[in-house]
Amino acid sequence: MKHDKDIDGLIALMARLPGLGPRSARRAVLHLIRKRDQLLGPLAQSMQRVADTARECLNCGNVGTADLCAICADETRATGLICVVEDVGDLWAMERAGVFKGRYHVLGGTLSALDGIGPDDLRIPQLLHRLSAEHVTEVILALNATIDGQTTAHYIADQLEHRDVALSSLAQGVPIGGELDYLDDGTITAALNARKRF
Amino acid sequence: MKHDKDIDGLIALMARLPGLGPRSARRAVLHLIRKRDQLLGPLAQSMQRVADTARECLNCGNVGTADLCAICADETRATGLICVVEDVGDLWAMERAGVFKGRYHVLGGTLSALDGIGPDDLRIPQLLHRLSAEHVTEVILALNATIDGQTTAHYIADQLEHRDVALSSLAQGVPIGGELDYLDDGTITAALNARKRF
Numbered sequence: 001m002k003h004d005k006d007i008d009g010l011i012a013l014m015a016r017l018p019g020l021g022p023r024s025a026r027r028a029v030l031h032l033i034r035k036r037d038q039l040l041g042p043l044a045q046s047m048q049r050v051a052d053t054a055r056e057c058l059n060c061g062n063v064g065t066a067d068l069c070a071i072c073a074d075e076t077r078a079t080g081l082i083c084v085v086e087d088v089g090d091l092w093a094m095e096r097a098g099v100f101k102g103r104y105h106v107l108g109g110t111l112s113a114l115d116g117i118g119p120d121d122l123r124i125p126q127l128l129h130r131l132s133a134e135h136v137t138e139v140i141l142a143l144n145a146t147i148d149g150q151t152t153a154h155y156i157a158d159q160l161e162h163r164d165v166a167l168s169s170l171a172q173g174v175p176i177g178g179e180l181d182y183l184d185d186g187t188i189t190a191a192l193n194a195r196k197r198f
Numbered sequence: 199m200k201h202d203k204d205i206d207g208l209i210a211l212m213a214r215l216p217g218l219g220p221r222s223a224r225r226a227v228l229h230l231i232r233k234r235d236q237l238l239g240p241l242a243q244s245m246q247r248v249a250d251t252a253r254e255c256l257n258c259g260n261v262g263t264a265d266l267c268a269i270c271a272d273e274t275r276a277t278g279l280i281c282v283v284e285d286v287g288d289l290w291a292m293e294r295a296g297v298f299k300g301r302y303h304v305l306g307g308t309l310s311a312l313d314g315i316g317p318d319d320l321r322i323p324q325l326l327h328r329l330s331a332e333h334v335t336e337v338i339l340a341l342n343a344t345i346d347g348q349t350t351a352h353y354i355a356d357q358l359e360h361r362d363v364a365l366s367s368l369a370q371g372v373p374i375g376g377e378l379d380y381l382d383d384g385t386i387t388a389a390l391n392a393r394k395r396f
Contacts, residue, residue, distance in 0.1 A: 004262045006251065010244045016237060017226045024217040030287055031216050032245070033252045033261050039214060040252070044245035046208045047230070051238040053204065054231045063231050064202045089228055 007033070059130070061106030061123050063088050071095075071104060078102045083140045084127065084156065086110055086149060094142060102140075105130065110148035111155055119155065127156070131165055141169040205231070257328070259304030259321050261286050269293075269302060276300045281338045282325065282354065284308055284347060292340060300338075303328065308346035309353055317353065325354070329363055339367040 007029065015025035032040040050065065057069035064070055071077060081102030085091045091104050107122040119125070130136060141156060143149035153169060160167050173191035174183065183191075205227065213223035230238040248263065255267035262268055269275060279300030283289045289302050305320040317323070328334060337358060341347035351367060358365050371389035372381065381389075 004264075004268050006244070006247050006263045007261065010241075010248050013237065013241045013244050018229050019218065019222040019226060026290060027287070028215045028217060029248075030261070030290075033248065033286075036249050036252055039211065040245055040249040043208075043211045044242055044249050046204070046211050047238060047242035047245060050204050050208050050227075050231065051234050051242050054234055054238070063205065063228070065204050066202075070202050088231075089225070092224060092228075 057106075060104050061088075061108055061126075062091055062104060080135055080137045081140070082127070082130065082134075082136050082138070083142050085142050086144055086152075090142065090144070100140075103134070107143075107152065110143070110146075110152040112148050122152070124156065124159065128159060131160070131163060136165055138166040138168065141167070143169070145172060258302050259286075259306055259324075260289055260302060278333055278335045279338070280325070280328065280332075280334050280336070281340050283340050284342055284350075288340065288342070298338075300336075301332075305341075305350065308341070308344075308350040310346050320350070322354065322357065326357060329358070329361060334363055336364040336366065339365070341367070343370060 010032075011022070011025050011029045014020055014028055015022045017025070020028060032043070053065035054063055055065070055067070056062070057064050057072055058067050059072045060069060062069040062071060066073070078101050082105050083094060083100055083102060084105045084107060085094060086107055086109060088106055091106055094100055094104070105123065105127050107124065107127075109117055109122055111117055111119065111122065127139075131139070139156075139160060141153045143153045157167055171194065172187070173194055174180070174187065180188065208230075209220070209223050209227045212218055212226055213220045215223075218226065230241070251263035252261055253263070253265070254260070255262050255270055256265050257270045258267060260267040260269060264271070276299050280303050281292060281298055281300060282303045282305060283292065284305055284307060286304055289304055292298055292302070303321065303325050305322065305325075307315055307320055309315055309317065309320065325337075329337070337354075339351045339354060341351045355365055369392065370385070371392055372378070372385065378386065
């Protein structure tokens with residue numbers, strides 16, 4: 001292709017975004033150029049601002065534009081209650097539900113023997129440190145229901161065994177709106193074992 | 199959601215790109231923040247550069263970062279041969295095929311009675327001007343095979359009737375790799391009518 005060098009460069013960078021391939025990157029860049037005043041300029045400035053300031057929260061590992069993320073800096077949120085998640089995407093998913101009002105701790109992944117990821121590669125030592133520093137009374141494990149996620153949950157549970165802190169994990173069962181016919185055996189088994197009085 | 203204000207703003211802008219919704223915009227922004235040195239910073243600068251310099255080529259209507267686009271400024275390309283396309287995306291598609299070595303003329307849309315788009319809303323007067331200014335000997339109509347595209351093609355053909363210039367349009371027929379069973383009746387009819395000796 002023989003476009004402009006700058007435009008080609010922009011297309012190549014856009015194509016590296018998850019969910020965009022070369023074709024959709026071209027379409028997006030063309031759209032951006034058509035709307036260069038309303039969209040391309042503001043987007044460039046917004047990206048530059050985030051690129052200049054984005055960092056991991058020193059406390060919980062969430063992303064933000066200050067040393068403490070918006071959640072850790074929010075004094076209206078309960079302290080003493082920490083929800084442990086694998087990554088920032090999971091934290092955002094929890095926040096969208098909008099029901100949890102405590103603090104988070106982002107591990108930055110899961111234990112994985114295959115990938116050689118041990119406890120010190122995650123933010124598990126920081127979690128143990130926060131338990132005493134923040135007078136934590138309950139830790140909620142909101143890890144993915146995958147093998148690695150559950151391995152990590154069990155490891156953290158072991159670490160907390162002799163600490164004076166309540167430990168819980170998200171309930172497993174039938175998702176809201178879910179149809180039994182489409183659920184896997186594991187989910188149905190978990191839902192049956194955890195059945196409760198109607 | 200209670201993220202950082204700057205990050206929320208970036209997600210909202212990204213969600214306005216074609217092909218990205220709120221969910222994929224969040225995923226893209228998270229990816230950008232993780233790769234802020236390799237990707238977010240360069241992307242912001244690339245966007246700013248294009249936002250500052252992108253404009254329509256004064257001659258053909260292609261987008262570029264100078265008054266004359268890369269194609270119009272390329273002296274190795276044939277003059278006297280103009281390929282008329284609806285929009286820049288179509289021009290890029292022609293360029294990807296890489297077989298056309300003349301110049302382009304981007305109309306910026308098609309005639310449309312429904313949307314109130316007449317000849318003066320497109321770049322048809324500029325096309326007529328170029329015919330004499332550039333000593334054009336052949337005009338190739340590469341308009342989409344839609345009702346509006348073909349209406350526009352006929353209008354341009356009428357305008358060129360008494361000019362000393364050859365007029366052609368892209369062949370219609372079976373696409374390369376196409377299977378007859380999946381083709382519509384119109385395409386098969388066109389391919390049959392335009393059949394050629396084997």
